[in-house]
Amino acid sequence: MYPVYPPRLTEEQEEYLLTNLKDWSIAHGLAVRPAPSYVPTETDPSAALATTAPVTLFPSLFPGVCFEQARNVAEAYNELYAAIASDETWLKGIVEELVEIDDFMANLWKVHLKVKEEGYAHAFTLGLFRSDYMVHVDPSEPQPCVRQVEFNTIASSFGGLSSKVSGLHKHLLSIGAYPESLNSILTDSSLPPSTSIPGLARGMAKAHEAYLECAPTLPTCVIFLVQDLERNVFDQRHLEYAVNEHGIRVFRLPFSRVLKDTHVDANRKLIYTPPQSPGQRFEVSLVYLRAGYSPTEYDNEAAWDARLQLERSAAIKCPSVLLQLAGTKKVQQVLATPHSPHLKRFLPDEKQAAAVLKTFAPIYPLDKSEAGMEARKLATNPDSAVRYVAKPQREGGGNNIYRKAIPDFLHSLPESHWPAHILMEMIEPPEQNNVIFRNGETQQGGVICELGVYGACLWKQGDADGKPHITSNFEAGYLLRTKGDASEEGGVAAGFGAVDSVALV
Numbered sequence: 001m002y003p004v005y006p007p008r009l010t011e012e013q014e015e016y017l018l019t020n021l022k023d024w025s026i027a028h029g030l031a032v033r034p035a036p037s038y039v040p041t042e043t044d045p046s047a048a049l050a051t052t053a054p055v056t057l058f059p060s061l062f063p064g065v066c067f068e069q070a071r072n073v074a075e076a077y078n079e080l081y082a083a084i085a086s087d088e089t090w091l092k093g094i095v096e097e098l099v100e101i102d103d104f105m106a107n108l109w110k111v112h113l114k115v116k117e118e119g120y121a122h123a124f125t126l127g128l129f130r131s132d133y134m135v136h137v138d139p140s141e142p143q144p145c146v147r148q149v150e151f152n153t154i155a156s157s158f159g160g161l162s163s164k165v166s167g168l169h170k171h172l173l174s175i176g177a178y179p180e181s182l183n184s185i186l187t188d189s190s191l192p193p194s195t196s197i198p199g200l201a202r203g204m205a206k207a208h209e210a211y212l213e214c215a216p217t218l219p220t221c222v223i224f225l226v227q228d229l230e231r232n233v234f235d236q237r238h239l240e241y242a243v244n245e246h247g248i249r250v251f252r253l254p255f256s257r258v259l260k261d262t263h264v265d266a267n268r269k270l271i272y273t274p275p276q277s278p279g280q281r282f283e284v285s286l287v288y289l290r291a292g293y294s295p296t297e298y299d300n301e302a303a304w305d306a307r308l309q310l311e312r313s314a315a316i317k318c319p320s321v322l323l324q325l326a327g328t329k330k331v332q333q334v335l336a337t338p339h340s341p342h343l344k345r346f347l348p349d350e351k352q353a354a355a356v357l358k359t360f361a362p363i364y365p366l367d368k369s370e371a372g373m374e375a376r377k378l379a380t381n382p383d384s385a386v387r388y389v390a391k392p393q394r395e396g397g398g399n400n401i402y403r404k405a406i407p408d409f410l411h412s413l414p415e416s417h418w419p420a421h422i423l424m425e426m427i428e429p430p431e432q433n434n435v436i437f438r439n440g441e442t443q444q445g446g447v448i449c450e451l452g453v454y455g456a457c458l459w460k461q462g463d464a465d466g467k468p469h470i471t472s473n474f475e476a477g478y479l480l481r482t483k484g485d486a487s488e489e490g491g492v493a494a495g496f497g498a499v500d501s502v503a504l505v
Protein backbone atom coordinates (compact mmCIF):
# COMPACT_ATOMS: atom_id res chain seq x y z
CA MET A 1 0.00 0.00 0.00
CA TYR A 2 2.84 2.44 0.83
CA PRO A 3 5.80 1.11 -1.24
CA VAL A 4 8.24 4.02 -0.77
CA TYR A 5 7.96 4.25 3.00
CA PRO A 6 10.26 4.44 4.83
CA PRO A 7 13.09 5.32 2.45
CA ARG A 8 16.55 3.78 2.81
CA LEU A 9 18.90 5.99 4.79
CA THR A 10 22.57 6.59 4.04
CA GLU A 11 24.95 5.41 6.74
CA GLU A 12 25.42 9.02 7.88
CA GLN A 13 21.67 9.67 7.98
CA GLU A 14 21.06 6.53 10.03
CA GLU A 15 23.80 7.39 12.47
CA TYR A 16 22.43 10.91 12.96
CA LEU A 17 18.91 9.58 13.46
CA LEU A 18 19.95 6.82 15.88
CA THR A 19 22.21 9.04 17.99
CA ASN A 20 19.38 11.51 18.44
CA LEU A 21 16.81 8.78 19.03
CA LYS A 22 18.91 7.13 21.77
CA ASP A 23 19.75 10.34 23.59
CA TRP A 24 16.25 11.84 23.36
CA SER A 25 14.77 8.55 24.62
CA ILE A 26 16.88 8.41 27.76
CA ALA A 27 16.65 12.16 28.35
CA HIS A 28 12.82 11.90 28.27
CA GLY A 29 12.26 8.57 29.98
CA LEU A 30 11.28 6.65 26.84
CA ALA A 31 12.99 3.78 28.62
CA VAL A 32 12.62 0.34 30.19
CA ARG A 33 14.67 -1.69 32.64
CA PRO A 34 16.89 -4.02 30.62
CA ALA A 35 15.99 -7.69 30.16
CA PRO A 36 18.23 -9.99 32.22
CA SER A 37 19.28 -11.64 28.95
CA TYR A 38 20.40 -8.25 27.62
CA VAL A 39 22.12 -6.98 30.77
CA PRO A 40 22.80 -9.94 33.10
CA THR A 41 21.90 -9.42 36.76
CA GLU A 42 25.61 -9.78 37.74
CA THR A 43 26.45 -6.75 35.56
CA ASP A 44 23.70 -4.68 37.18
CA PRO A 45 23.30 -6.08 40.71
CA SER A 46 21.40 -3.06 42.05
CA ALA A 47 19.08 -2.89 39.01
CA ALA A 48 20.04 0.71 38.36
CA LEU A 49 20.37 0.54 34.60
CA ALA A 50 17.81 1.69 32.09
CA THR A 51 17.81 1.23 28.34
CA THR A 52 15.86 2.77 25.49
CA ALA A 53 12.38 1.31 25.01
CA PRO A 54 11.90 -0.58 21.73
CA VAL A 55 10.70 2.05 19.24
CA THR A 56 10.26 2.47 15.51
CA LEU A 57 12.65 4.82 13.72
CA PHE A 58 9.78 6.34 11.74
CA PRO A 59 6.15 6.96 12.66
CA SER A 60 4.05 4.37 10.81
CA LEU A 61 1.63 5.50 8.14
CA PHE A 62 -1.94 5.18 9.35
CA PRO A 63 -5.17 6.06 7.51
CA GLY A 64 -6.65 9.24 8.99
CA VAL A 65 -10.22 7.91 8.57
CA CYS A 66 -9.34 4.88 10.71
CA PHE A 67 -7.70 7.01 13.38
CA GLU A 68 -10.78 9.22 13.59
CA GLN A 69 -13.12 6.23 13.61
CA ALA A 70 -11.31 4.66 16.57
CA ARG A 71 -11.17 7.91 18.54
CA ASN A 72 -14.79 8.80 17.83
CA VAL A 73 -16.06 5.56 19.28
CA ALA A 74 -14.04 5.82 22.53
CA GLU A 75 -16.75 7.43 24.65
CA ALA A 76 -19.35 4.92 23.48
CA TYR A 77 -17.02 2.08 24.43
CA ASN A 78 -16.51 3.65 27.87
CA GLU A 79 -20.26 3.75 28.33
CA LEU A 80 -20.67 0.19 27.09
CA TYR A 81 -18.17 -1.29 29.54
CA ALA A 82 -19.42 0.82 32.46
CA ALA A 83 -22.88 -0.63 31.76
CA ILE A 84 -21.60 -4.22 31.50
CA ALA A 85 -19.61 -3.96 34.75
CA SER A 86 -22.72 -2.60 36.48
CA ASP A 87 -24.95 -5.47 35.40
CA GLU A 88 -24.01 -8.19 37.84
CA THR A 89 -26.85 -10.50 36.81
CA TRP A 90 -25.79 -10.48 33.16
CA LEU A 91 -22.12 -11.00 34.03
CA LYS A 92 -23.08 -13.88 36.29
CA GLY A 93 -24.60 -15.66 33.31
CA ILE A 94 -21.32 -15.32 31.39
CA VAL A 95 -19.08 -16.29 34.26
CA GLU A 96 -21.18 -19.33 35.18
CA GLU A 97 -20.37 -20.92 31.83
CA LEU A 98 -16.69 -20.70 32.67
CA VAL A 99 -16.29 -21.30 36.41
CA GLU A 100 -16.06 -25.07 36.01
CA ILE A 101 -13.25 -24.86 33.48
CA ASP A 102 -11.37 -21.67 34.40
CA ASP A 103 -10.08 -21.47 37.98
CA PHE A 104 -8.90 -17.91 37.64
CA MET A 105 -12.31 -16.60 36.65
CA ALA A 106 -13.92 -18.76 39.33
CA ASN A 107 -11.67 -17.24 41.99
CA LEU A 108 -12.28 -13.69 40.83
CA TRP A 109 -16.00 -14.35 40.97
CA LYS A 110 -15.62 -15.70 44.52
CA VAL A 111 -13.98 -12.42 45.55
CA HIS A 112 -16.92 -10.56 44.08
CA LEU A 113 -19.45 -12.78 45.88
CA LYS A 114 -17.75 -12.35 49.25
CA VAL A 115 -17.82 -8.57 48.93
CA LYS A 116 -21.39 -8.61 47.67
CA GLU A 117 -22.45 -10.58 50.72
CA GLU A 118 -20.95 -7.97 52.99
CA GLY A 119 -22.16 -5.10 50.79
CA TYR A 120 -19.97 -2.96 48.54
CA ALA A 121 -18.23 -0.13 50.40
CA HIS A 122 -17.20 1.83 47.28
CA ALA A 123 -19.70 3.90 45.34
CA PHE A 124 -17.52 4.85 42.35
CA THR A 125 -15.56 2.73 39.87
CA LEU A 126 -12.85 4.03 37.54
CA GLY A 127 -12.16 2.53 34.13
CA LEU A 128 -8.91 3.38 32.39
CA PHE A 129 -9.46 1.41 29.22
CA ARG A 130 -7.57 0.72 26.03
CA SER A 131 -9.46 -0.47 22.99
CA ASP A 132 -7.05 -2.05 20.46
CA TYR A 133 -7.59 -2.08 16.71
CA MET A 134 -6.02 -3.04 13.42
CA VAL A 135 -6.79 -1.59 10.00
CA HIS A 136 -9.12 -3.77 7.96
CA VAL A 137 -9.58 -3.42 4.22
CA ASP A 138 -12.88 -4.65 2.83
CA PRO A 139 -12.53 -4.74 -0.98
CA SER A 140 -16.22 -3.85 -1.35
CA GLU A 141 -15.87 -0.66 0.72
CA PRO A 142 -14.32 2.58 -0.57
CA GLN A 143 -12.34 3.22 2.62
CA PRO A 144 -10.43 1.12 5.14
CA CYS A 145 -11.87 0.82 8.66
CA VAL A 146 -10.64 -0.36 12.04
CA ARG A 147 -11.51 -3.69 13.60
CA GLN A 148 -11.15 -4.28 17.30
CA VAL A 149 -8.53 -6.79 18.48
CA GLU A 150 -9.57 -6.59 22.13
CA PHE A 151 -10.79 -4.27 24.86
CA ASN A 152 -8.64 -3.96 28.01
CA THR A 153 -10.21 -3.07 31.35
CA ILE A 154 -7.22 -3.83 33.58
CA ALA A 155 -3.60 -2.61 33.60
CA SER A 156 -3.83 -1.08 30.10
CA SER A 157 -0.16 -0.29 29.61
CA PHE A 158 2.03 2.03 27.51
CA GLY A 159 0.03 5.21 28.13
CA GLY A 160 3.23 6.68 29.59
CA LEU A 161 5.60 5.68 26.79
CA SER A 162 3.05 6.43 24.09
CA SER A 163 3.03 10.18 24.76
CA LYS A 164 6.82 10.04 24.74
CA VAL A 165 7.25 8.19 21.46
CA SER A 166 4.96 10.60 19.62
CA GLY A 167 7.17 13.32 21.13
CA LEU A 168 10.30 11.51 19.89
CA HIS A 169 9.06 11.26 16.31
CA LYS A 170 8.05 14.93 16.32
CA HIS A 171 11.50 15.83 17.63
CA LEU A 172 13.26 13.77 14.94
CA LEU A 173 11.15 15.56 12.34
CA SER A 174 11.97 18.98 13.78
CA ILE A 175 15.75 18.40 13.71
CA GLY A 176 15.74 17.19 10.10
CA ALA A 177 16.55 13.56 10.96
CA TYR A 178 14.09 12.32 8.31
CA PRO A 179 15.03 12.62 4.62
CA GLU A 180 13.57 15.55 2.70
CA SER A 181 11.70 13.15 0.44
CA LEU A 182 9.28 12.67 3.37
CA ASN A 183 8.52 16.37 3.80
CA SER A 184 5.08 16.05 2.23
CA ILE A 185 4.12 13.00 4.33
CA LEU A 186 5.60 13.88 7.72
CA THR A 187 4.37 17.29 8.83
CA ASP A 188 3.49 18.80 12.14
CA SER A 189 -0.20 18.24 11.48
CA SER A 190 0.16 14.65 10.21
CA LEU A 191 1.80 13.61 13.52
CA PRO A 192 -0.88 14.00 16.22
CA PRO A 193 0.56 14.03 19.73
CA SER A 194 -0.67 11.27 22.05
CA THR A 195 -2.24 12.82 25.12
CA SER A 196 -2.31 9.56 27.09
CA ILE A 197 -0.19 10.80 30.01
CA PRO A 198 -2.34 13.83 30.89
CA GLY A 199 -5.50 11.96 29.86
CA LEU A 200 -5.04 8.93 32.09
CA ALA A 201 -3.78 11.11 34.95
CA ARG A 202 -6.87 13.28 34.63
CA GLY A 203 -9.03 10.16 34.94
CA MET A 204 -7.26 9.25 38.18
CA ALA A 205 -7.55 12.81 39.49
CA LYS A 206 -11.32 12.74 38.81
CA ALA A 207 -11.63 9.53 40.84
CA HIS A 208 -9.56 11.02 43.65
CA GLU A 209 -11.79 14.13 43.75
CA ALA A 210 -14.90 11.94 43.82
CA TYR A 211 -13.49 10.06 46.82
CA LEU A 212 -12.90 13.33 48.68
CA GLU A 213 -16.69 13.79 48.79
CA CYS A 214 -16.77 11.23 51.60
CA ALA A 215 -14.74 13.63 53.80
CA PRO A 216 -11.63 11.57 54.62
CA THR A 217 -10.14 12.11 58.05
CA LEU A 218 -6.53 11.24 57.18
CA PRO A 219 -4.19 12.54 54.48
CA THR A 220 -5.15 10.81 51.22
CA CYS A 221 -3.15 9.01 48.55
CA VAL A 222 -3.47 7.01 45.35
CA ILE A 223 -1.94 3.52 45.26
CA PHE A 224 -0.36 2.08 42.12
CA LEU A 225 -0.56 -1.67 42.68
CA VAL A 226 2.44 -3.12 40.84
CA GLN A 227 4.22 -6.39 40.15
CA ASP A 228 7.43 -7.14 42.05
CA LEU A 229 9.59 -7.28 38.96
CA GLU A 230 8.53 -4.65 36.48
CA ARG A 231 10.66 -3.78 33.48
CA ASN A 232 8.11 -1.30 32.20
CA VAL A 233 8.39 0.88 35.29
CA PHE A 234 8.96 4.23 33.55
CA ASP A 235 5.71 3.84 31.65
CA GLN A 236 4.01 3.77 35.07
CA ARG A 237 6.19 6.53 36.53
CA HIS A 238 5.15 9.00 33.83
CA LEU A 239 1.52 8.52 34.92
CA GLU A 240 2.49 8.81 38.58
CA TYR A 241 4.30 12.11 38.04
CA ALA A 242 1.34 13.47 36.07
CA VAL A 243 -1.01 12.50 38.93
CA ASN A 244 1.38 14.30 41.32
CA GLU A 245 0.86 17.45 39.24
CA HIS A 246 -2.79 17.38 40.36
CA GLY A 247 -1.50 17.74 43.94
CA ILE A 248 -2.06 14.05 44.76
CA ARG A 249 0.36 11.76 46.62
CA VAL A 250 1.06 8.44 44.90
CA PHE A 251 2.67 5.33 46.36
CA ARG A 252 3.76 2.22 44.49
CA LEU A 253 2.63 -0.88 46.34
CA PRO A 254 3.86 -4.31 45.20
CA PHE A 255 0.98 -6.81 45.13
CA SER A 256 2.97 -9.06 47.50
CA ARG A 257 2.94 -6.30 50.18
CA VAL A 258 -0.78 -5.49 50.28
CA LEU A 259 -1.45 -7.42 53.49
CA LYS A 260 1.69 -6.00 55.16
CA ASP A 261 1.26 -2.34 54.30
CA THR A 262 -2.51 -1.84 54.22
CA HIS A 263 -5.48 -2.63 56.39
CA VAL A 264 -9.21 -2.00 56.20
CA ASP A 265 -10.54 -0.06 59.19
CA ALA A 266 -13.92 -0.33 60.90
CA ASN A 267 -15.45 2.04 58.31
CA ARG A 268 -13.97 -0.10 55.53
CA LYS A 269 -11.50 2.64 54.64
CA LEU A 270 -8.27 1.36 53.10
CA ILE A 271 -5.40 2.61 55.23
CA TYR A 272 -1.86 2.59 53.87
CA THR A 273 1.27 2.71 56.05
CA PRO A 274 4.39 3.47 54.01
CA PRO A 275 7.20 1.11 55.15
CA GLN A 276 9.68 3.99 54.86
CA SER A 277 7.69 6.13 57.35
CA PRO A 278 5.82 3.71 59.63
CA GLY A 279 4.44 6.53 61.80
CA GLN A 280 2.31 7.86 58.94
CA ARG A 281 -1.15 6.76 57.83
CA PHE A 282 -2.85 7.52 54.54
CA GLU A 283 -6.39 6.94 53.48
CA VAL A 284 -6.38 5.43 49.98
CA SER A 285 -8.73 7.15 47.53
CA LEU A 286 -7.93 5.02 44.48
CA VAL A 287 -6.17 1.73 43.79
CA TYR A 288 -4.85 1.66 40.22
CA LEU A 289 -4.02 -1.94 39.29
CA ARG A 290 -0.98 -2.56 37.15
CA ALA A 291 -0.87 -6.03 38.68
CA GLY A 292 -3.32 -8.77 39.55
CA TYR A 293 -4.43 -9.63 36.01
CA SER A 294 -2.54 -12.90 35.59
CA PRO A 295 -3.15 -16.23 37.40
CA THR A 296 0.62 -16.56 38.00
CA GLU A 297 0.38 -13.61 40.40
CA TYR A 298 -2.02 -15.58 42.62
CA ASP A 299 0.22 -18.53 43.43
CA ASN A 300 -0.78 -18.59 47.12
CA GLU A 301 -3.92 -17.99 49.20
CA ALA A 302 -2.48 -14.75 50.60
CA ALA A 303 -2.63 -13.21 47.13
CA TRP A 304 -6.39 -13.88 46.98
CA ASP A 305 -6.75 -12.49 50.50
CA ALA A 306 -4.92 -9.37 49.32
CA ARG A 307 -7.23 -8.95 46.36
CA LEU A 308 -10.25 -9.39 48.62
CA GLN A 309 -8.89 -6.81 51.06
CA LEU A 310 -8.63 -4.20 48.31
CA GLU A 311 -12.02 -5.09 46.83
CA ARG A 312 -13.95 -4.87 50.11
CA SER A 313 -12.41 -1.52 50.99
CA ALA A 314 -14.02 1.85 50.30
CA ALA A 315 -11.16 2.89 48.01
CA ILE A 316 -12.17 3.34 44.38
CA LYS A 317 -10.78 0.50 42.28
CA CYS A 318 -9.42 0.79 38.77
CA PRO A 319 -10.75 -1.76 38.00
CA SER A 320 -13.16 -3.48 40.37
CA VAL A 321 -13.38 -7.27 40.06
CA LEU A 322 -16.60 -6.91 38.05
CA LEU A 323 -14.93 -4.50 35.65
CA GLN A 324 -11.97 -6.85 35.26
CA LEU A 325 -14.41 -9.67 34.40
CA ALA A 326 -16.24 -7.40 31.96
CA GLY A 327 -12.97 -7.13 30.03
CA THR A 328 -12.62 -10.85 29.33
CA LYS A 329 -12.45 -12.12 25.78
CA LYS A 330 -15.65 -14.07 26.48
CA VAL A 331 -17.62 -10.84 26.98
CA GLN A 332 -16.11 -9.44 23.79
CA GLN A 333 -17.22 -12.59 21.97
CA VAL A 334 -20.75 -12.47 23.34
CA LEU A 335 -21.07 -8.89 22.07
CA ALA A 336 -19.43 -9.57 18.71
CA THR A 337 -20.90 -12.90 17.66
CA PRO A 338 -22.87 -12.05 14.49
CA HIS A 339 -26.54 -11.16 15.25
CA SER A 340 -25.85 -10.86 18.99
CA PRO A 341 -28.68 -8.99 20.76
CA HIS A 342 -26.51 -7.91 23.71
CA LEU A 343 -24.92 -4.70 22.44
CA LYS A 344 -28.32 -2.98 22.25
CA ARG A 345 -29.04 -3.85 25.84
CA PHE A 346 -26.04 -1.91 27.07
CA LEU A 347 -25.95 0.86 24.47
CA PRO A 348 -29.55 1.88 23.81
CA ASP A 349 -28.46 4.87 21.69
CA GLU A 350 -28.74 3.49 18.16
CA LYS A 351 -26.09 5.71 16.61
CA GLN A 352 -23.55 4.81 19.26
CA ALA A 353 -24.37 1.11 19.02
CA ALA A 354 -24.00 1.19 15.23
CA ALA A 355 -20.60 2.88 15.47
CA VAL A 356 -19.38 0.30 17.99
CA LEU A 357 -20.80 -2.59 15.96
CA LYS A 358 -18.81 -1.43 12.91
CA THR A 359 -15.57 -2.07 14.80
CA PHE A 360 -16.32 -5.71 15.65
CA ALA A 361 -14.56 -8.58 13.93
CA PRO A 362 -16.53 -11.84 13.91
CA ILE A 363 -15.90 -13.82 17.11
CA TYR A 364 -17.45 -17.17 18.01
CA PRO A 365 -17.84 -19.27 21.13
CA LEU A 366 -16.39 -22.79 21.18
CA ASP A 367 -19.30 -24.17 23.20
CA LYS A 368 -22.22 -26.34 22.12
CA SER A 369 -24.51 -23.52 20.99
CA GLU A 370 -25.37 -23.35 17.29
CA ALA A 371 -22.68 -20.72 16.65
CA GLY A 372 -20.27 -22.74 18.78
CA MET A 373 -20.79 -25.94 16.80
CA GLU A 374 -20.12 -24.04 13.54
CA ALA A 375 -16.98 -22.55 15.10
CA ARG A 376 -15.79 -25.98 16.22
CA LYS A 377 -15.94 -27.15 12.61
CA LEU A 378 -13.90 -24.15 11.46
CA ALA A 379 -11.37 -24.51 14.26
CA THR A 380 -10.69 -28.23 13.85
CA ASN A 381 -10.31 -28.13 10.07
CA PRO A 382 -6.70 -27.12 9.19
CA ASP A 383 -7.87 -25.43 5.96
CA SER A 384 -10.24 -23.04 7.71
CA ALA A 385 -8.36 -22.73 11.03
CA VAL A 386 -5.63 -20.67 9.31
CA ARG A 387 -8.01 -17.69 9.23
CA TYR A 388 -8.54 -17.69 13.01
CA VAL A 389 -6.98 -17.14 16.42
CA ALA A 390 -8.16 -18.96 19.56
CA LYS A 391 -7.96 -17.03 22.83
CA PRO A 392 -8.34 -18.06 26.46
CA GLN A 393 -9.59 -15.64 29.17
CA ARG A 394 -6.16 -14.18 29.83
CA GLU A 395 -4.31 -10.86 29.61
CA GLY A 396 -0.77 -9.71 29.08
CA GLY A 397 0.22 -11.41 25.83
CA GLY A 398 1.60 -14.81 24.93
CA ASN A 399 -1.61 -16.76 25.62
CA ASN A 400 -3.21 -17.13 22.19
CA ILE A 401 -3.16 -20.01 19.71
CA TYR A 402 -2.83 -19.02 16.08
CA ARG A 403 -4.02 -20.41 12.79
CA LYS A 404 -2.78 -23.88 11.92
CA ALA A 405 -1.84 -24.62 15.54
CA ILE A 406 -5.51 -24.45 16.60
CA PRO A 407 -6.74 -27.96 15.59
CA ASP A 408 -3.92 -29.81 17.41
CA PHE A 409 -4.29 -27.52 20.40
CA LEU A 410 -8.00 -28.22 20.71
CA HIS A 411 -7.47 -31.95 20.32
CA SER A 412 -4.94 -31.84 23.17
CA LEU A 413 -7.72 -30.58 25.49
CA PRO A 414 -10.76 -32.43 26.80
CA GLU A 415 -13.77 -31.17 24.80
CA SER A 416 -15.37 -29.94 28.00
CA HIS A 417 -12.61 -27.29 28.17
CA TRP A 418 -13.03 -25.91 24.68
CA PRO A 419 -15.59 -23.27 25.79
CA ALA A 420 -12.86 -21.59 27.89
CA HIS A 421 -11.61 -20.20 24.55
CA ILE A 422 -13.14 -17.98 21.92
CA LEU A 423 -12.46 -18.18 18.18
CA MET A 424 -11.77 -14.92 16.38
CA GLU A 425 -11.21 -14.12 12.74
CA MET A 426 -7.68 -12.86 12.10
CA ILE A 427 -7.58 -9.23 11.01
CA GLU A 428 -5.18 -8.87 8.07
CA PRO A 429 -3.99 -5.26 7.92
CA PRO A 430 -2.35 -3.94 4.74
CA GLU A 431 1.39 -4.57 4.44
CA GLN A 432 3.80 -1.82 5.32
CA ASN A 433 7.40 -1.37 6.36
CA ASN A 434 9.31 0.25 9.16
CA VAL A 435 12.54 -0.10 11.12
CA ILE A 436 12.43 -1.26 14.75
CA PHE A 437 15.19 -0.33 17.20
CA ARG A 438 15.38 -2.72 20.14
CA ASN A 439 18.22 -3.89 22.37
CA GLY A 440 20.69 -1.74 20.44
CA GLU A 441 19.87 -3.29 17.07
CA THR A 442 17.80 -2.18 14.10
CA GLN A 443 15.51 -4.53 12.19
CA GLN A 444 13.96 -3.44 8.93
CA GLY A 445 11.05 -5.14 7.25
CA GLY A 446 7.33 -5.75 6.97
CA VAL A 447 5.40 -4.67 10.05
CA ILE A 448 1.90 -4.85 11.50
CA CYS A 449 0.53 -1.93 13.51
CA GLU A 450 -2.03 -2.04 16.31
CA LEU A 451 -3.72 1.18 17.38
CA GLY A 452 -4.90 1.49 20.98
CA VAL A 453 -7.26 4.25 22.06
CA TYR A 454 -7.39 5.01 25.78
CA GLY A 455 -10.59 5.96 27.50
CA ALA A 456 -11.28 7.21 31.01
CA CYS A 457 -14.66 6.70 32.63
CA LEU A 458 -15.80 7.26 36.19
CA TRP A 459 -19.21 6.15 37.39
CA LYS A 460 -21.27 5.78 40.47
CA GLN A 461 -23.23 2.60 40.93
CA GLY A 462 -26.90 3.13 40.13
CA ASP A 463 -29.62 2.43 42.64
CA ALA A 464 -32.24 -0.19 41.90
CA ASP A 465 -31.95 -0.07 38.09
CA GLY A 466 -28.32 -1.25 38.09
CA LYS A 467 -27.42 1.43 35.52
CA PRO A 468 -24.21 3.37 36.13
CA HIS A 469 -24.35 7.12 36.71
CA ILE A 470 -21.38 8.29 34.67
CA THR A 471 -19.71 11.42 36.04
CA SER A 472 -16.66 11.58 33.69
CA ASN A 473 -16.25 10.07 30.25
CA PHE A 474 -13.51 11.04 27.81
CA GLU A 475 -11.03 9.72 25.28
CA ALA A 476 -7.53 9.73 26.77
CA GLY A 477 -4.94 9.54 24.00
CA TYR A 478 -3.64 6.81 21.73
CA LEU A 479 -0.94 4.16 21.42
CA LEU A 480 0.54 2.63 18.30
CA ARG A 481 2.40 -0.67 18.69
CA THR A 482 4.26 -2.18 15.80
CA LYS A 483 5.65 -5.68 15.38
CA GLY A 484 7.49 -7.58 12.68
CA ASP A 485 4.95 -9.23 10.39
CA ALA A 486 6.42 -12.68 11.03
CA SER A 487 5.29 -12.57 14.67
CA GLU A 488 1.69 -13.31 15.57
CA GLU A 489 1.95 -11.62 18.97
CA GLY A 490 2.67 -7.93 19.25
CA GLY A 491 3.43 -7.41 22.93
CA VAL A 492 6.14 -4.81 23.50
CA ALA A 493 6.72 -5.97 27.07
CA ALA A 494 6.59 -9.63 26.01
CA GLY A 495 9.49 -8.90 23.65
CA PHE A 496 7.89 -8.88 20.22
CA GLY A 497 7.07 -5.31 19.30
CA ALA A 498 7.92 -1.64 19.55
CA VAL A 499 6.12 1.55 20.52
CA ASP A 500 5.35 3.78 17.59
CA SER A 501 3.24 6.80 16.64
CA VAL A 502 0.98 7.52 13.70
CA ALA A 503 1.71 9.57 10.60
CA LEU A 504 -1.78 10.19 9.27
CA VAL A 505 -2.31 9.67 5.56
Ligand code: ADP
Pocket: 132, 134, 149, 150, 361, 389, 391, 394, 395, 396, 397, 398, 399, 400, 424, 425, 426, 427, 428, 450, 488, 489, 490, 491
Ligand atom coordinates in the same frame (compact mmCIF):
# COMPACT_ATOMS: atom_id res chain seq x y z
P1 ADP B 1 -3.79 -9.91 25.20
O1 ADP B 1 -4.91 -9.54 26.13
O2 ADP B 1 -2.96 -11.01 25.72
O3 ADP B 1 -3.01 -8.70 24.76
P2 ADP B 1 -4.84 -9.93 22.47
O4 ADP B 1 -6.22 -10.31 22.14
O5 ADP B 1 -4.52 -8.50 22.38
O6 ADP B 1 -4.50 -10.54 23.90
O7 ADP B 1 -3.85 -10.74 21.52
C1 ADP B 1 -2.45 -10.55 21.56
C2 ADP B 1 -1.92 -10.16 20.18
O8 ADP B 1 -2.30 -11.13 19.20
C3 ADP B 1 -2.46 -8.85 19.65
O9 ADP B 1 -1.72 -7.75 20.12
C4 ADP B 1 -2.32 -9.04 18.13
O10 ADP B 1 -1.00 -8.77 17.71
C5 ADP B 1 -2.59 -10.52 17.96
N1 ADP B 1 -4.03 -10.73 17.65
C6 ADP B 1 -5.01 -11.01 18.53
N2 ADP B 1 -6.21 -11.12 17.91
C7 ADP B 1 -5.98 -10.89 16.60
C8 ADP B 1 -6.81 -10.86 15.43
N3 ADP B 1 -8.11 -11.12 15.47
N4 ADP B 1 -6.22 -10.58 14.24
C9 ADP B 1 -4.89 -10.35 14.16
N5 ADP B 1 -4.06 -10.37 15.21
C10 ADP B 1 -4.58 -10.63 16.43
Ligand code: MG
Pocket: 132, 150, 397
Ligand atom coordinates in the same frame (compact mmCIF):
# COMPACT_ATOMS: atom_id res chain seq x y z
MG1 MG C 1 -3.63 -7.13 23.62
Ligand code: MG
Pocket: 150, 151, 152, 394, 395, 396, 397
Ligand atom coordinates in the same frame (compact mmCIF):
# COMPACT_ATOMS: atom_id res chain seq x y z
MG1 MG D 1 -5.49 -7.59 26.77
